Amino acid sequence: MPNNEASSGQRGKASSRFKKWLREKYPRVYGFFFSETPFYIHHFFGLLVSLGFLGGFLALTVPLWKSWAEIPYIGFIGSFLSSFIPPSDADKYPDGKVITDLRQHILYITGGIIAILTLLQTNWKNQGDRLKIDADIKKNEEDVKKSERDHVRQVHAERRSRYSKAVEQLANEKAAVRLGGIYTLVSLVDEWLTDDTLSPEERQKEGQxxxxxxxxxxxSPFPHTELRELFEKNNSEENIPGDIRDEILQKQALFREEQDIRSTILTETINRLSNKRDNSEAEKKIPKKGPWSDFSYNFSGTHFLYNVDFRNIVINSRINFSHSIFG
Structure with a gap:
């Protein structure tokens, strides 16, 4: 058995070497015998014309076949062709009838061969068209997938650009700009969580x-915390000494703005840490996890100088309030 396999492998290698040699030395001969296109397709028109002429020639020359047998050099052709002429009976099957029937058979056979070649050519063409259509469909599918991938990459790049800009806004001196950055970041978290093109782990990573x-x-340190008691008193501007009135009012405005911004962050976060409760009856239900419940939160060392309510929230990861101050 191993010897048979070895000899088969050797024959295969020899055949490959012969084909390679023939292709390099005699490409026309190689194309004739080993072309991927069948012979009858490659020479379809020539075959049809040749068969037509041959069939017509044989049909017209039937009466001469017997006489050809006596011609030198081509007598064997006449002998071969005349062998197809059946013996005639002058009364039942005269020579004229024999020649007519033989001509009809020649034409029928020629027409049948031409019809078969035409069907084969049509089938080959249909197969080629089908392969081309399949290739076009596959290419279109690949183009669509590539376009989708390009669109996804473009969307992700646009989100990261918005993220970078929003982070820069958090350091802006204007409270309105910082607040705009906060809302952008919150919106980006929601977008990452609903992105079906990413795995749950990737969504979680981007949002975290x-x-x-x-x-x-x-x-981060709260500005002007040392003046909080003064800010919270109901003092009118008249009760503040004139030499520091403008400075105190300015610091108070900054303090209030920072309270609003940080309160907004926690409000948006808390709203996404449980199911929404739209009526009083739902308040009595056990809260369910929200879209942001799987994230971890680090509020260690935070001074909460604003109202914050962490009741009825659901945290599936961890939240850190170590060394935080409320109030």
Missing amino acids: VIINNLCSYVR
């Missing part, structure tokens, strides 16, 4: 990066 930025902002 933004959550970390929001928590970092909340943990």
